[in-house]
Amino acid sequence: MKRFLFTFALCLAFCWNGFAQTTSDAPASREDVERYLQVLHSHDMIKQMLNAMSAPMHQMIHDQFVKDQDKLPPDFEARMTKNIDDMLNTMPFDEMMEAMVPAYQKHFTKGDIDALVAFYSGPTGQKVLRELPAITAEAMQSMIPIMTRQMDSMKQKVQQDVAAMMKESGTKPGKHSSTAKN
Numbered sequence: 001m002k003r004f005l006f007t008f009a010l011c012l013a014f015c016w017n018g019f020a021q022t023t024s025d026a027p028a029s030r031e032d033v034e035r036y037l038q039v040l041h042s043h044d045m046i047k048q049m050l051n052a053m054s055a056p057m058h059q060m061i062h063d064q065f066v067k068d069q070d071k072l073p074p075d076f077e078a079r080m081t082k083n084i085d086d087m088l089n090t091m092p093f094d095e096m097m098e099a100m101v102p103a104y105q106k107h108f109t110k111g112d113i114d115a116l117v118a119f120y121s122g123p124t125g126q127k128v129l130r131e132l133p134a135i136t137a138e139a140m141q142s143m144i145p146i147m148t149r150q151m152d153s154m155k156q157k158v159q160q161d162v163a164a165m166m167k168e169s170g171t172k173p174g175k176h177s178s179t180a181k182n
Helices: 002-025 030-039 041-066 076-089 093-106 110-121 124-171
Strands: none
Touching: 002 110, 030 041, 030 093, 030 110, 041 076, 041 093, 041 124, 110 124
16 A cells, blocks of 8 residues: 555656646746736836937937038927937837737747746846846947947948949939930
């Protein structure tokens, strides 16, 4: 009888272990992902990150205005700043969250989501969530000169390429080489 109980307990332990592994290896459900996004305070975090990113974007607009103010209308900076703020404030956050769920389900198992929830529920995870908007803003601020330099370089290269192509085809800037008649 003892042997039977021992064998039964051993089988039960192995079965339970297999069940636990199967559960953690199971695909994450919509509810699992929503629980994870809730722990992240994802809605608030996205708003905070967008707010943090708006300052560098405003700075880029200001720099562009200062650089080209003789070519731009006097209210350029105010209008562009308002446009950016309006775009950021009308972002469909709930719809964006819903759209993200299948991607998380595809790449994470229930066990992965449980581990992420455990991490972000702890003190280090909460610190990451608190500091991420400031980190993003500082990173964006430090990247702006690099991005501006790269965009200027790309713009110059495209202009050179267009000029070279037009020269090759014998087309003068501002004229179309269309043979169609009106």
